[in-house]
Amino acid sequence: DTGVSQDPRHKITKRGQNVTFRCDPISEHNRLYWYRQTLGQGPEFLTYFQNEAQLEKSRLLSDRFSAERPKGSFSTLEIQRTEQGDSAMYLCASTSMVTNEKLFFGSGTQLSVL
């Protein structure tokens, strides 16, 4: 499968715990995005990488959230001290100049904070 892959698919955690998600973009894509989606809503932008540089971060993003893309390939999203309001689907997407801004989404990580 050459699409965007995310791991894990599901994560259940207790409030206050830290969680980390991984995203592997399509191999030739240099742009990587994280979005969050809650039930009945459209995806909401969190952050954007071009290669290894994090170029944009949503103003709504709490400082408990951090993302990295150390070698310009896979990316991780960490949430520290999780809260119940963090429960959502976390989607990763990638694109490149060749695909001309068309975002290709992964299947997401469904986070449930108890």
Add this chain to the structure above:
Amino acid sequence: GENVEQHPSTLSVQEGDSAVIKCTYSDSASNYFPWYKQELGKRPQLIIDIRSNVGEKKDQRIAVTLNKTAKHFSLHITETQPEDSAVYFCAAKTQGGSEKLVFGKGTKLTVNP
């Protein structure tokens, strides 16, 4: 910042009928407008997109129209089939500014056999 409104939130049609979903955007500098289809429990998938230098684009049974003056764009699905049932999201992006796509809240389309 950009704001995208999408209507209706739910839409039910009979198989073979047409379906139309409408979106409005607030930022006149927005120049890229994709539509995504998301089936239950699956990833959003791009079905069609349009840029601001084009007024209409068609791909088989799907078409998108853009009215820059009114700042609205619409998705048209003709000859609907049960497999078209899904949630559809419109989105908008501004050139040269933020890289983010701003999504509407989605339209749940149900095509009844």
